[in-house]
Amino acid sequence: MEQKKDKMDVLLKSLIKMGELPPDDRIIDYLIDNNPEIEIPNAVRKKTIAKLEKRQKELKETKKRLQSPEKLNSIGEYLKLIRIKEKSDTPDLATKAQIDPKKLMLLQDDRISPLDFTLNEMARFIRSIDLRAQIAIALIRKSYQLFKIQPQLGKASARYDDRHRMPESKIGDMDRALKELILKSNDRKAETASDPEIENYLKKLQEKLE
Amino acid sequence: MKIQDSLIVDELKRDSSLGITHLVGNYQDRLYYWGRRQFKTLNDYDLLEIIDDTFMRVIEKIDSFQLKSEKSFKNWVFTVFSRMCIDHLKKEGTIAKHIQFQSLDNDSSGTHNGTLSGVQLELDRKIFHNYFSPKLEEHTLAQKVREFSNGLDEKNQIILHACADGYSHREIAEWVGIPFGHVRVYYSRLKKRLEKYLIETEGA
Numbered sequence: 001m002e003q004k005k006d007k008m009d010v011l012l013k014s015l016i017k018m019g020e021l022p023p024d025d026r027i028i029d030y031l032i033d034n035n036p037e038i039e040i041p042n043a044v045r046k047k048t049i050a051k052l053e054k055r056q057k058e059l060k061e062t063k064k065r066l067q068s069p070e071k072l073n074s075i076g077e078y079l080k081l082i083r084i085k086e087k088s089d090t091p092d093l094a095t096k097a098q099i100d101p102k103k104l105m106l107l108q109d110d111r112i113s114p115l116d117f118t119l120n121e122m123a124r125f126i127r128s129i130d131l132r133a134q135i136a137i138a139l140i141r142k143s144y145q146l147f148k149i150q151p152q153l154g155k156a157s158a159r160y161d162d163r164h165r166m167p168e169s170k171i172g173d174m175d176r177a178l179k180e181l182i183l184k185s186n187d188r189k190a191e192t193a194s195d196p197e198i199e200n201y202l203k204k205l206q207e208k209l210e
Numbered sequence: 211m212k213i214q215d216s217l218i219v220d221e222l223k224r225d226s227s228l229g230i231t232h233l234v235g236n237y238q239d240r241l242y243y244w245g246r247r248q249f250k251t252l253n254d255y256d257l258l259e260i261i262d263d264t265f266m267r268v269i270e271k272i273d274s275f276q277l278k279s280e281k282s283f284k285n286w287v288f289t290v291f292s293r294m295c296i297d298h299l300k301k302e303g304t305i306a307k308h309i310q311f312q313s314l315d316n317d318s319s320g321t322h323n324g325t326l327s328g329v330q331l332e333l334d335r336k337i338f339h340n341y342f343s344p345k346l347e348e349h350t351l352a353q354k355v356r357e358f359s360n361g362l363d364e365k366n367q368i369i370l371h372a373c374a375d376g377y378s379h380r381e382i383a384e385w386v387g388i389p390f391g392h393v394r395v396y397y398s399r400l401k402k403r404l405e406k407y408l409i410e411t412e413g414a
Contacts, residue, residue, distance in 0.1 A: 020289070023371060045238060131250070
């Protein structure tokens with residue numbers, strides 16, 4: 001019986017060590033009161049706050065943009081935002097969706113045609129990021145358009161950067177705005193001539209996702 | 211001045227920077243002191259980094275956090291912190307040292323003999339194994355002990371925790387306001403109750 005009682009003692013100690021039994025406030029206060037010589041410097045505190053505020057701002061903007069995914073420029077942009085929000089990396093997502101991570105990285109930068117993904121791959125990917133089929137299809141269509149105009153986009157972006165010497169922090173915003181502009185102009189053209197290859201792909205994808 | 215956890219949670223959920231100031235103000239010191247005591251193999255630099263990462267995780271996951279009771283936020287923060295410390299030790303390959311360090315610590319306090327140190331190590335390994343199991347719901351033992359502890363009043367919670375953690379009975383008696391000689395009796399009864407609880411809920 002004595003050994004059983006001690007086993008309880010051992011169990012409790014192990015759980016405390018594992019953080020499975022969080023401490024009581026009085027224990028913490030006691031530790032602080034009895035070690036007044038140890039103090040976290042103010043500079044460290046300020047640095048922590050600054051780091052957290054930066055991340056909070058980033059998360060706030062990301063969440064705001066993710067609230068209206070239909071307004072995004074491509075499925076790649078959605079993927080990028082999800083990664084920022086979840087702090088996950090591409091290999092994590094690739095493993096989840098069973099897709100080659102390199103292909104996902106290219107998709108994120110609109111440097112691969114969505115048609116290079118098999119229907120099964122794309123369906124797995126969309127399910128893994130919890131995106132509604134209708135929105136996913138609209139974003140894939142935009143990704144396809146962006147991929148097709150990639151050379152044009154690259155030139156326009158480089159020209160603008162040269163002329164205006166954009167600061168590093170603004171380049172992302174500028175690229176996004178440029179993509180939006182080009183997509184809008186292409187939308188008007190697309191009304192008259194749609195690409196049967198992508199439309200066919202998206203139709204089959206929709207069937208797969210239903 | 212200590213800010214209420216409910217206020218911190220509200221502010222953080224609103225993405226307010228005031229929430230961050232309060233979170234750091236309330237928890238940085240507490241996690242630091244706790245970490246120094248519990249994870250003695252971690253150096254100061256790593257400890258402060260892990261505290262930052264803990265706060266980062268808190269602001270990232272705050273939307274899905276629900277404040278169920280007054281203590282739930284604090285418990286959540288400490289659990290995230292402890293798990294991150296353990297993950298760090300595991301990555302560094304010093305987790306075994308951490309276990310051994312703690313066990314030797316127990317020996318030096320004179321509370322266990324060599325055989326019990328062996329029991330401790332065996333149990334530690336079991337819990338560590340459970341902890342690193344991919345299925346979180348498998349942590350049944352920890353869950354049951356937590357349930358038991360949460361069901362106790364504040365006085366008994368402190369006695370259970372502080373005695374197991376090796377604080378002197380005199381200090382504990384001061385915290386909870388009972389005669390020094392009663393602490394041992396309380397703790398012994400609590401352990402019996404815990405054992406009974408674990409046996410009774412085993413089949414549940």
